[in-house]
């Protein structure tokens with residue numbers, strides 16, 4: 592495998608970056624034979640940055656649209672779209688907002704990927720490079736989840752601070768009843784800040800690069816899953832896992848359940864709220880009740896009067 596962007600002797604084999612794996616594949620099959628002039632070396636800095644921009648944007652769009660569509664068609668309960676707070680053309684607006692933000696988010700993200708490719712991270716190639724072998728990989732998976740969960744909790748809470756909220760985080764809260772496509776619909780600064788912990792981790796802790804790519808895909812699936820309106824949580828894990836039911840209450844009631852995977856930091860930070868959907872008082876029950884009362888013939892315009900379901904003023 593080609594060592595990228597590092598003078599001979601500067602880097603030992605096995606200390607390349609995860610994005611290197613992706614770049615190698617892109618170079619080998621597409622970019623070198625069909626796109627770049629033969630005179631442009633694969634480890635040229637500008638070429639690497641351009642390739643990373645293309646690969647990152649394509650990857651993000653495919654993950655978001657592909658996984659979002661699977662979730663939307665096969666998991667998301669379309670009855671939720673009858674909820675009074677589900678906006679006119681909401682799905683289209685969520686997709687448009689996310690697809691406009693992703694290219695902006697990719698710019699600082701690519702700067703971090705570039706630092707990885709240039710060998711500044713602690714990513715490694717082989718299980719034998721892990722001091723603890725396979726158990727080390729398992730431990731790094733756990734620590735990745737705990738570390739990013741903690742960071743995202745505090746970043747998310749910071750984004751809710753009254754001096755910051757309107758600047759960056761408000762667009763994600765337009766969707767009171769999110770669809771899976773709300774998962775990546777963030778202001779670029781918001782999206783980058785909440786994604787930052789994932790990118791910082793391999794600069795601080797050793798991590799197998801394939802595991803890193805798998806965790807990256809998992810993170811995208813999880814982010815979609817907490818917006819998919821499937822409120823079920825396995826028995827016994829309701830109070831531990833931050834699922835769609837928990838995150839739905841974040842969108843509805845605003846300053847509760849800031850967490851990502853676990854309820855741990857919401858409990859420590861006293862922002863935990865037991866999900867209304869798990870107590871039979873969720874958005875689907877609201878829809879069923881309105882249907883039973885015959886009030887859902889035409890969509891009501893409750894959301895237009897600036898009051899949310901619990902009567903508090905919309906932020």
Ligand SMILES: [Zn+2]
Nearest residue numbers: 747751760841
């Ligand atoms: Zn929020």
Ligand SMILES: [Zn+2]
Nearest residue numbers: 763769818838
């Ligand atoms: Zn959300």
